[in-house]
Amino acid sequence: AQSVTQLGSHVSVSEGALVLLRCNYSSSVPPYLFWYVQYPNQGLQLLLKYTTGATLVKGINGFEAEFKKSETSFHLTKPSAHMSDAAEYFCAVSDNGNKLVFGAGTILRVKS
């Protein structure tokens, strides 16, 4: 069975600082990996995805993530946090069609 672990339910960074949100996954087959962002009372917006090929994936709004098979990780980073990045972030894995298994989420707080 697939699973996703997001380390840290809350992460706080200063504006302009590096954002690092951690995600580890478990999958018996090569996974598809995703990061989604959710703003209050909204649906999920796809930030980036890894399917095959290049292990460093660039997404929207300056975010990127690196797939590390040996570490079963897919951490999300952004070099410089902006106030508008404050939201909840979800890592997800899929290996069976379009069924997504989500992590518990990480709430990112950006301090001015």
Next chain:
Amino acid sequence: KAGVTQTPRYLIKTRGQQVTLSCSPISGHRSVSWYQQTPGQGLQFLFEYFSETQRNKGNFPGRFSGRQFSNSRSEMNVSTLELGDSALYLCASSIDLNTEAFFGQGTRLTVV
């Protein structure tokens, strides 16, 4: 291009009643998935439909059901509502299998 549309956005129902939620996918998308989001359980997969056929089903009781129409629009139904069914229900559509999912804004169901 219109996004995924879910109706209604908000709903209040009484215990024991039944409810139907609607999802219109992005034009051309053939796969529709449903998720339940609660503070305690997070994001959980309900079911997925592809070309009117249920492809995957999550671990929810039989009170939760769904269907997909020939125009790819989907509905989910919850019968005999319980207080614990209060949640944000999210619908996602994909062009095909193993492609990225686009989420709607969700339907917030409150059971009183």
